[in-house]
Amino acid sequence: MSTVILLFATGLGLGAIYFLVASGLSLIYGLMGVLNFAHGVFLSLGAFLGWEVAQMIGSNTWAGFATSLVVGALAGAVFAAVTERFIVQRLYNRHIEQVLVTVGLALAAVALFDGIWGTDPEFIRGPQWLAQTTNIAGASIPNDVFVTISAALAVLLSIVLFLKKTRFGMVIRAGVENRSMVMALGIDVRTAFTLVFTIGGAAAGLGGVLASHYFGYVSPLLGQTLLLYAFIVTVIGGLGSLLGAAIASVLVALMQQFANFYLDGTGDFAVVVLLALVLLTKPSGLLGRRQV
């Protein structure tokens, strides 16, 4: 029983990280129709800069940890905003080309990170408490899982509030629903595009710092590995649906954890099989709308 609880908790933690990456991807795709391959490098940059700053302040202090979260989110947001403004926006409405530039950007950025920080994973440590465990019903659960889950919930909540309560949020929701109608009404959707990229980048950067504590290391390929699962999550959840991404993140992560433990390390296959099943029965994903 304690094993099941442990797997469930760590699965939720992993799902929280997937959600932090997938939420941005899903919003960007929903509004702009762009599959953002550079999303993983936003995450890696957040993780690296967060770690650099944490080291400066003192990696085992809470101040260092808190600052690294802020710096990670900021780094992701700035990188994403610059990418959108100067590269993606130049190829307005040419979806394949937009995908291609993000692919090129990801390639160049990963190579640059390789050059700056080296290709080997760098092992990191946070405040003492994060590395300890808490006993819940006989299972020793690592404390960083709780931090990760609460951060993801906070992000989910603030994105939902932003989308429901603010004017910009309304423009974004309307844009996902019917972009040409919003433009026809004379509303500047381009600001919304940059905004969506910035929000997604911030979530990914935050996810980068949390992921580096969850896995215990940072490396240039950290973001690329997570990006892949985030893609799968967004397809299963339904492209453009935030709630779908949240549900699918948890589903995919739990399945991966349990299959890895009980079915002899077959977690990755279980996820791909799940993807194939979803596509065969409901090609638009769990909560996705049919493409028009």
Next chain:
Amino acid sequence: MTQVQSQEQVTTRSASKVGLLAPIVLIVVLALLPLLNVSVPGLLPGPTYTPGTLQLLALAMLMASLALSYHLLLGVAGLLSFGHALYFGAGVYGLGVVLEQWEIPLAPAMLVVFVGCVLLATALGAVSLRVTGIPFAMVTLAFAQAGSVLARRDPGALTGGEEGLSLNTGPVPDFLVSVSNTRNLYWLALVTVIVTYLVVRWVQSSRAGHVAEATRENELRVRVLGMSPYRVKLVIFVAAGSIAGAVGMVYLLLQSSAVPTVVSADFTISLLLMVVLGGVGSRWGAVAGAVIYTLLNQRLSTLASSDFVQGLPEIVQLPLSEPLFILGTLFVLVVLFLPGGIAGTTAALRTRYLNGRKTSEGE
């Protein structure tokens, strides 16, 4: 009617003669290279008869064949696949495993693996093509990732994990083994790229190819005309996957080992880079893009360790010592500023030149 035709023939005859002659001259020159002593400093590592140079040129030609198969997907059917490396990897690893485990002669082994690749492409293509556009890209990526994990995990000690699998040379004929026979492998690669080119041209000009092109432009219209876009796209997908598998087998003979990178998503992305660099939709563009990419990737690593770059200040030296940084940046610039790639840009320049000549003649 006949008069119009003959007139057209007269005007196109000189053009088609050049169009036919140029590739033949190129093939003859390429076929003779291992017997000649030609040095291209900066571009090739040594004179053309040395094994190192022949190996690099053969690799470039195999990449060109692979880019041609990717051209069928992206350029003809308009399918953005991120999982093409899976079928190439299936050829590389499939042949390696069959030769290692069964020890049957090369020819039947290749046949078995080829059939396997066709079946794999058919099964996975049938599932992936249920979605189109960007979701299709993601699904193919996921399948390829499963293959990559499989190769790395080393199930049943078949694939050798991260270390890879080296070619069991026992069943392979002697003239295709050892460094001194690199020129035979070079000729094999040359034959591969020529055959691939002809096959791709044939697929493109077949009925399926035409319908696939029509589907790329307007799927709804094809459906209204009573044809099935799904089946046509599957045909193209299977053709591209099978070619990739076949090229993979030659690749194994050339490199004499199979490593997990040949199944990775990054490998597919490099194919995408080659095709886009060369110009989407152009066959010779795909070939040119692949050759340029392979040579650049190789030579930029040499440049990075050269004294010139090492002597530069760190802020300049750091990006210059990462070949993929340069290639990635180059790619972004091509997509932003030269949307037609190499082929599109040369065509545009030629039209401008011809138009300029015409107007000056008119004056």
